[in-house]
Amino acid sequence: MTDFVNENLSLNSDLELPLVQSVAEPLVAILLCTYNGERFLADQLDSLEAQTHQNWVLMVSDDGSKDSTLDILLKYQSKWPQGKMIIRNGPQKGFCQNFLSLACDSEIKADYYAFCDQDDVWLPEKLAVAVQTITSNQNIYVPFIYCGRTTYVTEQLKPCGISPLFVFPPSFRNALVQSIAGGNTMVFNLAAKLLIEKAGPLNVPSHDWWVYQLISGAEGDVFYDPVPYLLYRQHDGALVGGNNSFSAKMERVKMLWQGRFQDWNTQNIVALKEVKHLLVKNYQEILKIFETLRSARLMDRFRLIEVCGLYRQTRRGTFSLFLAILLKKI
Template identity: 40%
Template structure:
């Protein structure tokens, strides 16, 4: 295995855009959509894919055991749309395993890969902006594009922009926070080939998008973050992972941290990175080792080792929360 890219670096080569949309390049894109009982909103999402100004795409839907007519909606869309569409059976074990199975089964000739939820609405420029940005990266360098989104309460039609980056993206950030929301991610072919092979070495992860952010930054790839929102991120009661705001949502997150949920997710991510350690750069392997040692230490050594590892979160409030959790052994 490789021991990282030639351009090894601790923090990924981050570019925070805007990127001016260009005319759609003719490159093919494979869209991976995880589906489970999404009939209520699925048709709207599919129609937003059909309305993309980049028209050279095909869709792979992995249905995880729906019982609400989702498969019929997908088949109907396939019959009315000229884009190639394949419907597969998922593992029936949750959204993360569903996406990871699709990643492991990617074809041997990588192409651009986009990830889609079943209940959002893509804005027409979503794919074209991502491809314009990724086209500026050398073909041999793995690159991940992500963007802000409109956090959208469809019942009330209220929407707000998701947070902008306050600090650079990179592996030290990815160890404790995910800024690459899965429904915005697009990978270039070099990244697609890398993640396919890495997924075959990796067990279960909490969320495929957080794993992708860790992996691409960990190998010294490029993280491209677009300030322009690319979709309406629908919020509803059935969201597996949402963007809830307000006091109530914050209290739920803090309670989950105290119950050990965050520490469990971080621990799973560390196991996943250790499984692909030969792919990481020397710097990121060293950071991984220091961070792992910090989690296993007692106060006050634990806080000092976390500080030495250089990990960080984006916002001031989340940084305070991280250090509070670290002091209590909940990281």
């Protein structure tokens, strides 16, 4: 496993994560990435401690924090049982690579895995609901991801909205042009973890969008929960925020016009082509058509999007998709 920040950050650097065979509840490895998160980290750690599903271990990858983040982590590590929290150095290549460094680590062993942001608050039932949903619906040999909505809150945790309710089925055709849920809601099974490991830490814009593309492209199962179990802080320091406000919508229009989505799609396509052997044959063909339509003549672009069957989850999203095609910004 990657070196720890220093010898004192882990109570036992040779510690092997406990396995779940001898206990009633499945083991969940919570994958937390931190970077200068001192303002809200304690709230998140308290919410993890309050989970009704208690069989979990916290794997923390700190990306070079300069504030008191590590001090806060050490404080909680010292009061929790031995092995409950393990802290290590992140790759310092941004939040996406930090999360992928954890998700792709074959030495992190558990039954289920959950991405965790440093400034959210989990409702007590979050892990329990996700684990129950997966265990009730999964084929253990098929990648399965649970994700869902979030409640937007202010820095003081006052509700200020809710993420969009998506009703169309999750699929690779949707994943190519839209990320439907934040990584902070994602819990996945061992089969999904092994698939992510096989793909490796590729250069992609966002770990959650990438995981949605990869799992759906391999014909894994994606479950979208319409009930939120997470308080998602909206503040200037957030790397990624909600998209319900007028200013957020205008910012996305600006990003579309500037070609940001086009750049992200290019990154995703390059990554998907690198691991196309992990995708089912039909979706390999869809990916090829999607790449072709991006540079095709206008008349051909609209025909090819119909052949691909691409779709987004809302009318506004579908309009944005066609606008991007019209402007050749996809």
